[in-house]
Amino acid sequence: GNSVTQMEGPVTLSEEAFLTINCTYTATGYPSLFWYVQYPGEGLQLLLKATKADDKGSNKGFEATYRKETTSFHLEKGSVQVSDSAVYFCALWNYGQNFVFGPGTRLSVLP
């Protein structure tokens, strides 16, 4: 079946540091890939997505590239802010199936 693996958290960084959160997936066919973010006490919000190989999703300074050869969709940001502190979920979706989420990675950014 489909599955998503993310790097274990928590991740603690200083403000303006570079962020990478690894995500790899297992799926049949050509899934769409997503990153969702969850701020404390809230539901998940879509951060970015990519629907085919070599697509790059980007939003709010975050980027992720759909790499079919390595089945990866790593999240990156060049300079994190305290307001980026949240839990980040990698997810995939295949036609006719439900969305599958990774376990989430908690990011804490210190001033």
Place this chain on the structure above:
Amino acid sequence: NAGVMQNPRHLVRRRGQEARLRCSPMKGHSHVYWYRQLPEEGLKFMVYLQKENIIDESGMPKERFSAEFPKEGPSILRIQQVVRGDSAAYFCASSRGQGLNEKLFFGSGTQLSVL
């Protein structure tokens, strides 16, 4: 344009009672997904419904849990005879359909506490 609406926001039940969680999808959305999130854990898929039909319930416990999405009205996740282990945040999400550019929109969740 209202987002996905879940109520109640917080629900307290005693062991053995029933819990009913409601989810109104975004306008125009006919696909609903329920997820459970335990403290410090990720999202666990429970059930995927499309109007009046259960498409995938592979994540639902076989006992005490049921879900519906009637033709009119919100989707309901029902937990009978709740136990302490049911305490969690339950999130509902909706999508318009199953097209290539589909996105999932989440509600703010219902925090269930079982005393």
